[in-house]
Amino acid sequence: MTRIITITSGKGGVGKTTSSAAIATGLARQGNKTIVIDFDIGLRNLDLIMGCERRVIYNLINVIEGDVSINQAIIKDKYTENLFILPASQTRNKDSLTKEGISALFKELLNMEFEFIICDSPAGIETGAFIAMYFADEAVIIANPEVSSVRDADRILGIIASQSKRAEKNSLPVKEYLLINRYNPMRVNQGEMLSMEDVIDILRIPLIGVIPEDSSVLKSSNQGKSVILNYSSHAGQAYCDTVDRLLGKQCDFRFLKEEKIGFFKRFFWR
Numbered sequence: 019m020t021r022i023i024t025i026t027s028g029k030g031g032v033g034k035t036t037s038s039a040a041i042a043t044g045l046a047r048q049g050n051k052t053i054v055i056d057f058d059i060g061l062r063n064l065d066l067i068m069g070c071e072r073r074v075i076y077n078l079i080n081v082i083e084g085d086v087s088i089n090q091a092i093i094k095d096k097y098t099e100n101l102f103i104l105p106a107s108q109t110r111n112k113d114s115l116t117k118e119g120i121s122a123l124f125k126e127l128l129n130m131e132f133e134f135i136i137c138d139s140p141a142g143i144e145t146g147a148f149i150a151m152y153f154a155d156e157a158v159i160i161a162n163p164e165v166s167s168v169r170d171a172d173r174i175l176g177i178i179a180s181q182s183k184r185a186e187k188n189s190l191p192v193k194e195y196l197l198i199n200r201y202n203p204m205r206v207n208q209g210e211m212l213s214m215e216d217v218i219d220i221l222r223i224p225l226i227g228v229i230p231e232d233s234s235v236l237k238s239s240n241q242g243k244s245v246i247l248n249y250s251s252h253a254g255q256a257y258c259d260t261v262d263r264l265l266g267k268q269c270d271f272r273f274l275k276e277e278k279i280g281f282f283k284r285f286f287w288r
Contacts, residue, residue, distance in 0.1 A: 061108070
């Protein structure tokens with residue numbers, strides 16, 4: 019059965035597109051036929067992070083308006099088998115997205131036997147975000163451990179609970195998961211950042227992952243490769259754990275404690 023998972027948040031810049039790329043890549047690496055769709059009409063960053071920007075000929079809007087077939091628009095990822103990308107349009111406005119168009123698109127994807135449809139939602143509560151959340155079976159809410167990000171994430175939870183397709187039809191609610199991004203235990207201990215427990219206490223949804231602050235994320239993005247493919251990075255390992263949990267596996271949360279700096283490392287840092 020196909021799972022439609024929307025990656026969303028209330029605040030911009032929290033790592034939604036990075037997380038969408040990593041989660042989709044991780045699912046495909048485990049043998050699941052996966053497509054990740056960029057709903058951020060007018061900006062389009064997913065293809066950059068996944069290193070396929072030069073391959074974009076057609077986009078999501080071309081498909082839903084019937085200009086091309088979906089097979090003409092989707093791009094096969096060059097690093098991972100079973101992974102496909104459907105980019106957004108940079109030249110159209112957000113009103114080009116419609117519920118009817120996305121509903122027809124998802125029916126086609128179901129017929130193509132995709133096991134996971136990952137929706138990379140834009141920030142906030144504009145059209146692209148509403149439609150990405152509307153069709154979700156599951157939603158991964160991204161929050162940085164800061165008050166404004168968590169407050170905005172709480173607002174998104176209210177929208178999902180009241181305005182999703184499942185809410186309209188009075189069916190089972192959307193499954194909601196929390197992904198805390200850019201977590202730094204040292205800054206938590208110094209009182210500069212909310213703790214994991216603080217964020218969970220405010221949002222009250224199951225925790226699916228904690229991604230540590232890691233310079234490898236920016237480096238991987240600049241290389242056009244998802245950070246989950248950097249197996250030695252802490253962020254890549256944490257995303258792997260997140261994917262395992264989405265697939266129902268049990269694994270401990272890592273990178274939650276401040277790393278102790280030994281004498282020699284401290285000496286040479288000076």
